[in-house]
Amino acid sequence: MTGSASPLYMQIAARLESDIRLGILKAGDRVASERDLAETMGVSRMTARQAVRRLVDRGILEARAGQGSFVGASVIEQTLRSLTGFTEEMSQSGRKARSIVVSAETRQADAQCIAALSLPAQDRLVHRLVRIRLADGVPIARETTDIRASVTPGLLDLANFETASLYETLRGQFGLLPASAEQSLAASLANGEAARSLDIVDGAAVLKLTRLTYDSEGVPFEYVRSIYRGDAFAMRVALTIGDEKIQ
Amino acid sequence: MTGSASPLYMQIAARLESDIRLGILKAGDRVASERDLAETMGVSRMTARQAVRRLVDRGILEARAGQGSFVGASVIEQTLRSLTGFTEEMSQSGRKARSIVVSAETRQADAQCIAALSLPAQDRLVHRLVRIRLADGVPIARETTDIRASVTPGLLDLANFETASLYETLRGQFGLLPASAEQSLAASLANGEAARSLDIVDGAAVLKLTRLTYDSEGVPFEYVRSIYRGDAFAMRVALTIGDEKIQ
DNA sequence: AAGTGGTCTAGACCACTGT
DNA sequence: CAGTGGTCTAGACCACTTA
Numbered sequence: 001m002t003g004s005a006s007p008l009y010m011q012i013a014a015r016l017e018s019d020i021r022l023g024i025l026k027a028g029d030r031v032a033s034e035r036d037l038a039e040t041m042g043v044s045r046m047t048a049r050q051a052v053r054r055l056v057d058r059g060i061l062e063a064r065a066g067q068g069s070f071v072g073a074s075v076i077e078q079t080l081r082s083l084t085g086f087t088e089e090m091s092q093s094g095r096k097a098r099s100i101v102v103s104a105e106t107r108q109a110d111a112q113c114i115a116a117l118s119l120p121a122q123d124r125l126v127h128r129l130v131r132i133r134l135a136d137g138v139p140i141a142r143e144t145t146d147i148r149a150s151v152t153p154g155l156l157d158l159a160n161f162e163t164a165s166l167y168e169t170l171r172g173q174f175g176l177l178p179a180s181a182e183q184s185l186a187a188s189l190a191n192g193e194a195a196r197s198l199d200i201v202d203g204a205a206v207l208k209l210t211r212l213t214y215d216s217e218g219v220p221f222e223y224v225r226s227i228y229r230g231d232a233f234a235m236r237v238a239l240t241i242g243d244e245k246i247q
Numbered sequence: 248m249t250g251s252a253s254p255l256y257m258q259i260a261a262r263l264e265s266d267i268r269l270g271i272l273k274a275g276d277r278v279a280s281e282r283d284l285a286e287t288m289g290v291s292r293m294t295a296r297q298a299v300r301r302l303v304d305r306g307i308l309e310a311r312a313g314q315g316s317f318v319g320a321s322v323i324e325q326t327l328r329s330l331t332g333f334t335e336e337m338s339q340s341g342r343k344a345r346s347i348v349v350s351a352e353t354r355q356a357d358a359q360c361i362a363a364l365s366l367p368a369q370d371r372l373v374h375r376l377v378r379i380r381l382a383d384g385v386p387i388a389r390e391t392t393d394i395r396a397s398v399t400p401g402l403l404d405l406a407n408f409e410t411a412s413l414y415e416t417l418r419g420q421f422g423l424l425p426a427s428a429e430q431s432l433a434a435s436l437a438n439g440e441a442a443r444s445l446d447i448v449d450g451a452a453v454l455k456l457t458r459l460t461y462d463s464e465g466v467p468f469e470y471v472r473s474i475y476r477g478d479a480f481a482m483r484v485a486l487t488i489g490d491e492k493i494q
Numbered sequence: 495a496a497g498t499g500g501t502c503t504a505g506a507c508c509a510c511t512g513t
Numbered sequence: 514c515a516g517t518g519g520t521c522t523a524g525a526c527c528a529c530t531t532a
Contacts, residue, residue: 007520008520033498033499034498034499035498043521043522044521045522045523045524046522047522049499050520052499057304063499063500064498064499064529065499065500065528065529065530066528066529067529067530068497068498183483183484184482185432185481185482186454186480187435188434188477189452189477203450204436205452206434207432207433207434207454230433233433234431234432234433235431235432237429237484254501254502255501255502256501280516280517281517282517290502290503291504292505293501293504294502294503296518296519297501310517310519311510311518312509312517313511313517314517314518315511315516315517316518
């Protein structure tokens with residue numbers, strides 16, 4: 001195949017996902033059956049099935065026994081907004097974004113990051129950027145961003161991330177675009193370090209956000225862990241159902 | 248095997264899950280390897296693996312290559328990809344949803360609700376349902392739901408919302424479908440009443456969720472305010488770019 | 495009847511982790 | 514080194530849907 005290191009089923013999933021994103025496959029369309037997929041890609045059915053399952057798990061496809069697998073109709077719309085970074089988000093809502101870089105280093109990924117990004121043993125260097133995020137001068141969040149170093153060589157020297165947008169830099173310098181993401185939110189209490197960084201008392205309410213960002217081929221390249229001040233931040237999500245034949 | 252109708256891998260997953268719930272396996276413990284599991288249960292490794300994978304997908308187990316699979320810290324993850332209610336969400340992740348109805352009454356909407364639903368002066372009656380939400384018997388959230396009474400006459404007498412799904416009832420009895428929603432999440436601290444309802448200490452972390460639900464014609468019909476236990480609940484959001492040309 | 499996804503088998507090789 | 518999860522094969526039977 002492409003000589004790439006990624007497993008066959010991921011390559012197949014990426015290909016399907018790309019077809020969907022390019023509009024070759026549209027919402028509601030049936031994709032090739034697992035058996036067809038296996039034959040045309042030259043793999044066993046189980047491998048083709050694993051590719052399909054990956055997309056079903058992510059809500060991109062919908063499998064119906066006896067019928068086939070279809071491009072999901074009821075996917076969240078919106079979110080170009082949420083798929084932008086903090087800088088873009090703030091400027092859209094008329095606030096001035098600024099960051100204080102706490103640290104910027106290239107290092108070995110920690111266990112959580114390895115698991116999230118599915119990093120193979122020979123590719124575990126990440127650029128870690130720890131920033132305090134400010135909106136109009138008020139600290140809002142403490143954000144730890146890990147980005148695969150192998151796909152973004154020299155990233156940390158390319159811009160001053162006190163003011164520059166990370167996503168802007170990734171796009172401009174590496175052609176790297178966030179295509180999809182999975183985000184997880186949970187409430188928690190500020191511990192010592194986070195509390196100091198955000199200028200809040202110990203035990204104050206904070207929002208913990210974890211985000212895994214995928215490129216256009218479905219490969220995760222960024223893992224973000226953030227702590228937002230509970231009193232200064234609310235996350236808004238807009239949900240839309242594309243097709244309403246849900247029974 | 249037992250002659251049961253459910254697939255083998257589900258039976259095995261249920262057994263593992265039961266061991267965790269009974270405390271035989273605790274957070275951080277290693278579970279039997281896939282090969283051991285296959286042998287002791289008399290199935291192939293792929294089947295045992297599928298059982299483990301099911302639990303990994305649900306966040307109950309955590310797999311570490313080269314080491315084994317471990318019991319994870321149990322946090323309920325709600326997926327925001329579909330516009331479903333609590334009952335559907337829980338049953339999809341294999342948990343038993345139940346509710347305790349704290350109150351069910353038809354009343355004048357409060358100011359916040361009037362603003363959210365854009366209620367005109369002559370149409371301000373709402374059905375208010377206050378429920379404690381339980382997953383597998385554990386209280387997870389306290390939810391206050393206001394629904395426009397004018398479009399759902401007699402709603403509160405149509406079903407027992409201790410067990411019935413509200414959305415199911417709206418769909419079946421009134422043909423009312425949630426077509427889109429706006430949801431807002433913020434971190435906060437439990438106050439007296441919420442803390443008692445959820446069986447947590449005062450000052451514990453909670454997730455405040457506000458949701459405005461629209462019907463297929465874009466008219467808001469439901470306003471929900473919820474308080475989720477921060478230690479037992481995480482919200483997951485899948486983000487995708489809608490229609491973007493990625494070069 | 496033909497095709498589909500769902501399940502299942504009995505093997506295999508790999509890269510990785512511990513000792 | 515032996516053990517682990519991750520991947521992959523080449524088959525198989527089932528229940529289901531559509532025609």
